[in-house]
Each structure stands twice: as C-alpha cells, then as structure tokens.
Amino acid sequence: MVAAPPVVEATGVTKRYGSTVALHDAAITIEQGQTHALVGRNGAGKSTLVSVLTGLQAPDEGTITFGGEPAPRLTDRDAWRQRVACVYQKSTILPELTVAENLFLNRHDHGRSGLISWRTVRTKARELLDTWSVDVDVRLPAGELDVEQRQFVEIARALSFGARFIILDEPTAQLDAAAIARLFSRITELQRQGVTFLFISHHLQEVYEICDVVTVFRDARHVLTAAVDSLPRADLVAAMTGEAATETGTGRRTPAEHAAPVLEMTDAALPGAYEDVSFQVRAGEIVGLAGAASSGRIEIAETIAGLRAPATGSLEIAGTRPRPGSVPAALRAGVGFVPQDRHHQGYVAQMSIADNGTLTIPDRLGRAGFIDGRRRDGFARDMIGKLAIKTPGPELPVSGLSGGNQQKVVMARALANNPKLLVLINPTAGVDVRSKEFLLGKVEEVAESGAGVVIASDELDDLRLCDRVLVVFGGRVVAEMPRGWHDHRLVAAMEGVELDD
Template identity: 75%
Template sequence: MSDGERAASPAPAPADDGRVPADPPVVEATGIVKRFGPTVALNGARITIRPGETHALVGRNGAGKSTLVSVLTGLQAPDEGTVTFGGDPAPRLTDRDAWRRNVACVYQKSTIIPTLTVAENLFLNRQQHGRNRLISWQSVRRGAQDLLSTWSVDVDPQTPAAELSVEQRQFVEIARALSFGARFIVLDEPTAQLDGPAINRLFDRIRDLQRQGVTFLFISHHLQEIYEICDMVTVFRDARHILTAPVAELPRTELVAAMTGEAAADRLEERASTLDTGVTAALSVRGLGADAYDDVTFQIGAGEIVGLAGAAGSGRTEVAETVVGLRAADGGEVEIAGKRPRPGSVPAALAAGAGFVPQDRHHQGYVPDMSIADNATLSVPHLLGGNGFLSRARRDRLAAGMIEKLAIKTPGPELPVSALSGGNQQKVVMARALADDPRLLVLINPTAGVDVRSKEFLLGKVEETAATGTGVLIASDELDDLRMCDRVLVMFQGRVTTEIARGWHDHDLVAAMEGVDLHA
C-alpha cells in the first residue's frame, strides 16, 4: 500500500475484519486550518482516533503537532475545520469543564504545583466543603486516596508534590485528568525525562489503562517507542496530514520517509572540505559527562564543520553549552585550540578562542534595548580600548565593519537591536561571535526563527568562516543546518551513537536521531 493510498483512506476506517466500527471515534479532526499571521501552522490537517487505541502522532519540528494538540484540547480555535468527540461537536472554547470531560493533556513540562500536596493538586479548585463552607480536608484526602487507588497510582496523597519523581508526577496528572471524566489523554513527550525502567513502567501503565477503556494520543521523538506501545500512527509534515496506518503494518523505512518526504534528493552540493590536519585541533572533547550526557568524546579539526544532531532530550544542546562554558561537566575535558578553559566559565572559553551563537537569541543572544554597536562588541572590550576606557570611535568602526560583513539592514549602528527583524537580530548575534576571529565557532540552532534568505546567508557565512581555518560545531536538529557539515555526530539519550559522513540522506540521519534501526 502506498503512502497516498493510506492518506486517502476514508473515515471512519474499517476494522481488521473489514466492518466499520459501531462506536464513533473518540476524537476526530477534519480539514483543520490554523494560521498565525502569515504562518500556516496547520493546512487541512486531520486525525481520527478510535476507542481504546494508543495512537501516535509524529513529525519533524514544525510539522504542526503542537498546534493540533492545542486545537484538540480547546486552547486554540481552528480557523477552518471541525473537531468532534464521540461524534458530538467540540464544546465552546469558554466551556472548560466540558473540555476536561472530553480530553486532557499531560505535557512534557509538568503542571503539578510543587508547593501543594498530591491531594491538593488532584482537587484544586473543586475541594469538598463542610456545613460551615470551609474546605473539608479529610474529604479531600479520602477522595484523593480513592482516586489514586482506582487508577493504581502508588503515591501517598499527603506527599508534597515537590518530592515526587518525574514518573510519579505523570501518573498523578493522568489520575487527575481521569477524575474529570476524560477517557482520552494526550501524552506529550512523556518519556523525555525518564530512564529505561521508568519508561517500561509508564508503558505498562498505559496498557493497563487501555484495558480499562482509556484512549491515548502519544507524541514522541523516539520512534522505537512508537513500535513498542502504539497501535496506530499518524504522520504530519509541513503542517499537513501525510498518512495514518497501523504501526504493525508500517515498516520503519516508510515511517521515516513519510516524516522527511523527498528532501533527500534536494541536498546541497557537497562543499570542499577545508580541514587542515597539520595544525592544532579547534576542539577536543574527552570523556565529557553530566546529567544530560555521558562519556562524550570527539574532535574538530581546524577548518572542519561538525554537526551535533539529536532529538529533544538527546543531550546535544547541553554538550555544546558545556564546550562554551554555559555549563560545567561532572567529568571529562574540553580543549579549545590547545587551551583548557576553566569549566563553567564563558569568559574563559571566549579567551581560549571560542565564538558562540546561543540557542535562544531573545534571552541569551543580545540585550534588546542596547544598540547594534554595543551588542556586537559586548564580548571584545579589549579591542575597544585599554585601562578600563572604551573608545566610542573604535566601537563604531568595528560595528560598521560587522554590519557590512553580515549585511545587517539598519540605518546605523545606534539602532536598538529590538527594532530589527528576526533575521537581522540573529546576524548581530553572529557578528559578536565572529568579532574576535575565533578558532572555534559553536552554534546552537543557528537559523531558528529566521526567514529563508537570512538562513541561507547565515549558513553561507559559517562556510566562509570555516574556509579561514576556524573549526565549527553546529548543534541542531534542523536538517538544513547540518547539510554543510563534513560529518555529523548523532546523539541519542545522552550518548554519541552514530557518526555519519558528508553526503547523507535525510532518512538515514532522521532515523539515527530518533534511535531507529532501519534494518530491524
């Protein structure tokens, strides 16, 4: 069966024996369109989830998964399309109680209030009152115990929520959702912060709840989990529905191909490597270990561009931040251009020869109300004067050169960075990273939130920088950021699991990032 045939299957889908199921879908969304300004987040998207299923929703970043969840949970109204629960139209957005009776979402970031007890969290704003209209805490605790026992959650209702493990918080949130009457639960990246045994316990819990009539929508970056726990899978790509199929009938190669499309045929031409093996390595990382990663070892030569890829929670961002001193590792060594900077010190990393473009330019990359000139030169005061005095003329000359070099669209260097477009703001961040001619350039998601032309320009500037002999580390899960790399190191669950040479195909890299063995 082709992808197109799967995508074109009429709803309701037939059961295994060919009969149309008698029960209506738990939830059905059809023709969903959602726009945010000029951005189309969902374009005619659809999904149908049957009673008792664990139904996976997968797709690359920006595919529309989060927007669909916001529509299915009543946080956003679609611009076009319909949502039904059990065959009935979705409630009005203002009727939150009706939404809670239909659907609940357990988010990756917990909504449990840590300063309250488990019982208080379970019955927040719906506690039972006595005759004197005071809250009956005995009734609250008794109700919490009954609820936890009903759904086999082994937690003391009087425990402060701050003392719960991630796993326990998830079980408490599921029990709270079920207490409203919902029998359809969205699990958003539920395994991202769990270890192997805790994941197995979560999956056992999901199976138990399925047998009790609970239906799940399971969202995960780890595709091997889809094959372990899910019955059906729906793939979104570029804000559209691509296919829905039984997991058991969908080979891993077809699932990855549906997520990536035909982009592999559109790879950029391979660049000529500028790696200079005769000089000191730009970066050497040996045995780096911390909570988010373990035993990470790799090297980047002068003039080499290396990608550090991985899905959310893989550890790639944390490793890159450790290299530039935003984090300190528990063990291991970082050496930049032959120097070992003090761990956990950004100034020491910069002094050793690093330049850095952080993950979030809005909170880490620039000071919005400061000028372009000041932002671009924040990290190089030694170039602007001596003895504690800065030369405004030197600052302006340096800034003017950066504005020209990076084609920043501005009437002058005194304009606040907050007045620039997103692409030009990122160029200012890049300008500061390059201001001191670094021996190592570290970039985390360098083209996030910028327009296509700015993206092409920034990546071209990275190639130019490598051509001068600077080593480059790009930590990203965006395939376009990684295409220029001489090689890509793939991280999965905190470890470097794969090294992929230049000229890779999209489906090979995505499969490695998702922890999927295409040959299984």
C-alpha cells in the same frame, strides 16, 4: 455488532489568523484504544489542531465530535476536561504546590467549617495515584519531581476529570532512554484500561515503537493516515517533507590526523556527575558524547562551556586554559555553545531575534558598552539569512517563532563569535525533520571550516555526523566508536549492555 464511534473525529477543520492559514480542511480520526501519532514539520498545523481538539480555540470551519457527539461549547470547560486533556512538553504543574494540591487544584473538599480539609485532599490524591499506578509522594512540593514524575502526575490529573483521551505533546523530549521505556510501558498499560492517546513527536523511531496509526500534516493540511506497521520510514519522511528522505552527514572529509587539538580534557572529575574523563577534539573533527541524560555526558559538555567547574583535572581550549566554571572565560577562549533546554537556557523569550542572536558579542556592536542598533540589526539580518530563520524581521520576539526557528536563533548566537570549538547538547531536540537536517548540515559546515565540534546527545541522528563517538555510562567514558558504528551496538553501550560477538 455495531462498531463504537471514534473517540474523537475532526472533519474539514480550517483555522485562520488574519492572512495566515494555520489549518486548511484538516481531518483526523482516532479510534478507541489506539495510540495514534501526529507528526509533521514545525508550522504544519499540529499545535493548532491540538488547541482545537482541547477546546482552547474554535475552528473557523469544520466539526469536532467526541464519541459521535458534538464537541461542547468553548465556555463549558468542565465538559472539555471530561473528554480530553493534553500533557504538554512544558509542564503545567505548579512547582510551589504539593502533588496533592496540584491534583485537586480548585477542587478541594471543604469541611463543615468551610475550610479545606487537607487530610481529605491528600487521601484522595493517594487513591488517585494508586488507581493509575503512579508512585509519587503526594506531600512533596511538585518542584522536587523530575520530568518523568511530573508527566505521570499530569496524566493522573487528567484521568481524574473523567477524560479517557490524552494528548501527549513531545512527551519524551526531556527523558532519557530508561524513562522513555517506562513511559511507553505506562501508555500500554493505560491502553488496556481503555485510555486512548494522541502522540505528538519529532522522533520517528518512537512512532514505530509505540504507535498503531500515524497521521501526517504538512503545510496546514492532512496528507496521510496509515497503519504504522505498513508504512516504510522513508515514505513517512517523504510525506512530512514533501520530498524523498535524504541522508545526513555523508561526504564530509575526515579531519587530518595531524590537525591541532582545539580541546584537551585531562583526568577531569566532578563528584556525582563524572570522573576520570580524558579526551581530545582536533580542528575539523566532530566528536560525540553519547549516553542517557543521567550518564554524565551533559555535565561534561557543560564543563567545557564553562557552566560547571571540575573538581580535579584540566581543560585546554585552542591552546588556552580558561578559568574553570566561567562562561565568559570559555567564550574568550573560543567556545560556542547550544544548551540542553532552549526554553530555559537558550534564549530570552520576549527579547528580539537580533538581541538574542548577539548576546555573546556586545563588544562588536558598539563602543564603551553602548550597542549600535543598526550594526546589531545588520548582523542579525545576516544571521537570519545564513540560518534560514523564518521571520518578518530581526525585531520579532523569539517567542513568536516556531521551535525549529527558535533553535536556529540559539545556534546563531553560538556561531556569532566564530568559535574554534562548538559544543552542542541535544541540538535537534523538539524540532521538525527539515529543521533537524538544516541544523546538522550547519554543524558539518562549522567542522569543514576548521572548528572542532562536540555533540552531547542520545539521538542517533545527531551522532551519525560524528567522526567518533565516546560513550558515557555511569559518569565514565566506557567505549569509543569510530564512524560506521551500528545502531544496536551504540545503544547497547549507552545502556551499559554488553553484546556477544
């Protein structure tokens, strides 16, 4: 029996942008029915490979085949859509249009009058979603869908063109644990129906949970392809970084028990988000808020940062009580903040690194409301050095940086006012392994300097830094775990599951 050709095969792919080599003699082979992981640090060439595999760019050298046949011409977009689709981390769904309109955008059926038959469009949309078991009301504006629903709609839209090869680019970055489990279940179902996936993720645990094969890119080159179940995790990290895996968070001193509190939250409640929350953070202490995205941990962290005002209770930061729900008041009290979503909350994309990094300290850059450009740029250069931001200079727009370097700019802004309390939400989401290690190391430095730190996350690697972890479930703190907790117990508490001793 003759084996089926690979769903997609890239061989000897090289792509240059001026003097920059984005891909060098890169290769990947994805077989029918696989869920194939593509991993690597930011700048490894993953995004460039995706743009080549989806026909957005032509390689300077090398070949791409689908099912053994050469890739279509770049101008034949319909032919590309029939072969491959990508569901990006940033949704391509148009929020102002309904689900049905998004599914059949520019493919609407017209009646005899030449006008669009919306009844027919909605009927076809329902049939499409039913075929792929997507439970979404096709009449809803897409802007009302949550992240998980938008992803399923995008997958269904891709399948409607005939594509049976789907690229998932960081699909879990904004999902909680329950939604991730549902996504993985859906991937498994679609695999059984003949759909093949390329799964791009910075979360190596997910690679081991859902993927059959993993390919590693480093420095624009292919360095490894292996079966997931035969590749030790330390070897995978070593392939990604070019060196042996290292542990994060070891060797830091435990903060003194008599250290003054820099945060005291007492009996705080916000209807629909959290209730009866009380805890302290001491100077030099790192405290984790663990829980799913819907647990209330994010809202608690945003309350501390002044983005939300609690309905009841009190909040004291470094001996002062800032006005509830006021970001400027929180800044004056000594809070530094890294928000959940850097793309929408963390930076202004077209503004420079210098402007983004100094947004919180205009009073230190000039007098009477005027900013001294030289002073700002000098501060920015110091920030670029301290956070190892890869950039030709402080004038570069943040949109021109990789994800890991964008997050470093957001961190730099949080540290610009020398905070007494640093609050971080999912601080390593969507960044590569090396950037994750660097950012978490910087958090440790902040704590060593005497500031308090709150990390609200469901990423275990983020939480390993913590001196203790408060588990939030259903809007309440349900457990406190000291350093040295076991993964299975923390995850069980986050999911509201009790384990027998």
